[in-house]
Amino acid sequence: MFLQKSFVRLYSLNALKSTSRFNWKRHKVIYGLSCGALSFSIYMAYNSLSRFNDSPNLSTDHFTKYRISYKKDIDEEHFLLELTPILTQNQNLWQIIGSTKIWSVEIKQPEIMVVRNYTPLPFYFDASAGQIQLLKDGENADGKLMFYLKQYKNGEVARWIHGLGINDTVELRGPYIEYEFPNPNHEMKRDRNILKDLEKTTHATEQKQIFKYEPLNILMFTAGTGVVPALQLLLTESPFYGTMHLFHSCKTKSELGPLSKYLDVLDKQNRIKLHMHESSKGGNIKDVNIKELLNQIPEPVPYKEMKSNGPHNNNTNPSLALVCGPDSFITTVAGEKYDFSQGPVGGLLKEKGWDNQNVYKFP
Numbered sequence: 164m165f166l167q168k169s170f171v172r173l174y175s176l177n178a179l180k181s182t183s184r185f186n187w188k189r190h191k192v193i194y195g196l197s198c199g200a201l202s203f204s205i206y207m208a209y210n211s212l213s214r215f216n217d218s219p220n221l222s223t224d225h226f227t228k229y230r231i232s233y234k235k236d237i238d239e240e241h242f243l244l245e246l247t248p249i250l251t252q253n254q255n256l257w258q259i260i261g262s263t264k265i266w267s268v269e270i271k272q273p274e275i276m277v278v279r280n281y282t283p284l285p286f287y288f289d290a291s292a293g294q295i296q297l298l299k300d301g302e303n304a305d306g307k308l309m310f311y312l313k314q315y316k317n318g319e320v321a322r323w324i325h326g327l328g329i330n331d332t333v334e335l336r337g338p339y340i341e342y343e344f345p346n347p348n349h350e351m352k353r354d355r356n357i358l359k360d361l362e363k364t365t366h367a368t369e370q371k372q373i374f375k376y377e378p379l380n381i382l383m384f385t386a387g388t389g390v391v392p393a394l395q396l397l398l399t400e401s402p403f404y405g406t407m408h409l410f411h412s413c414k415t416k417s418e419l420g421p422l423s424k425y426l427d428v429l430d431k432q433n434r435i436k437l438h439m440h441e442s443s444k445g446g447n448i449k450d451v452n453i454k455e456l457l458n459q460i461p462e463p464v465p466y467k468e469m470k471s472n473g474p475h476n477n478n479t480n481p482s483l484a485l486v487c488g489p490d491s492f493i494t495t496v497a498g499e500k501y502d503f504s505q506g507p508v509g510g511l512l513k514e515k516g517w518d519n520q521n522v523y524k525f526p
């Protein structure tokens with residue numbers, strides 16, 4: 164029950180809705196007209212709208228303008244995108260949110276007036292090094308956000324974003340919370356030193372940090388860009404405390420570009436237990452030996468309420484399973500997800516004893 168209560172899916176809007184502030188502004192203009200003080204009311208409306216648009220930080224209340232500051236194709240379908248706010252932002256979402264929540268932002272396609280969610284990663288493009296770098300603790304790169312995107316042949320928004328050029332502007336709204344984890348009070352920070360020297364990591368070197376509370380371990384099944392929420396949790400400031408059993412399905416690992424190195428290091432340092440399923444190598448979870456696959460999938464263990472200074476048994480067994488990918492993938496792993504509800508847990512997870520109490524299927 165505890166885990167079920169701990170998640171909150173707050174928003175997922177696919178069509179634009181006018182905000183109450185916008186309606187308020189229209190109302191003000193009508194009032195001004197009826198008073199005959201047209202120029203004054205236009206001035207007031209303009210003034211309030213400018214103030215509203217000038218708010219520099221990302222917000223769910225209004226769209227904020229960003230420019231494309233870096234775009235790099237990984238292959239024909241996948242690309243990295245860095246967005247830099249037009250007005251510098253001081254709000255550090257990586258520090259504020261940490262790994263207590265998985266979050267996304269909406270990017271607006273203004274020609275057809277639709278928005279799509281995308282999941283930011285804590286990187287910036289370092290022009291002098293010619294590569295993306297992880298933000299250090301306390302840094303927010305003035306509000307830059309990095310994305311890993313896939314464009315679809317018939318897709319509206321990702322294909323449109325891919326067609327934009329450097330310095331073109333896009334509008335963002337957010338952050339939207341996709342999933343919320345139990346948040347232990349006054350827990351110590353988890354460091355990210357292991358991610359400093361990616362190339363040199365050949366084996367586990369990390370000294371195990373002893374936390375005040377027993378960390379929650381999770382099982383995560385991801386496919387394609389569904390891996391981004393997992394990476395956000397693992398790479399953000401004070402990253403995920405527990406062990407993540409990550410089963411990632413993709414065509415080929417190379418489609419992850421520079422992100423694959425991060426997964427490898429996290430695996431070597433035992434922060435994750437990585438199981439790659441590359442369909443180009445016959446690893447599609449629908450094609451592999453089902454018995455062997457089921458043997459690799461851990462069974463759920465009950466999550467003990469967070470115990471401060473209690474004995475830490477160091478077990479890595481997961482208590483929660485998150486599934487993120489296309490509909491057919493979700494169905495294979497955890498049973499069909501309905502439009503507005505989770506649907507019963509089925510598929511591979513059901514075989515291993517998981518149920519609706521401890522499984523969450525992402526939208």
Ligand SMILES: Cc1cc2nc3c(=O)[nH]c(=O)nc-3n(C[C@H](O)[C@H](O)[C@H](O)COP(=O)(O)OP(=O)(O)OC[C@H]3O[C@@H](n4cnc5c(N)ncnc54)[C@H](O)[C@@H]3O)c2cc1C
Nearest residue numbers: 267279280281282312313315317318319320321388391489
């Ligand atoms: C919370 C959240 C976070 C997300 N984060 C990311 C992210 O970080 N990176 C990212 O690339 N995407 C992410 N997505 C998906 C993204 O929001 C869009 O759904 C995706 O970019 C497709 O939108 P589109 O307008 O390009 O295609 P659409 O116009 O929506 O789709 C057109 C066609 O494209 C194909 N298509 C679309 N989506 C899929 C799919 N998932 N699998 C297979 N075929 C598909 C289908 O043929 C579909 O008919 C996220 C979604 C959510 C809900």
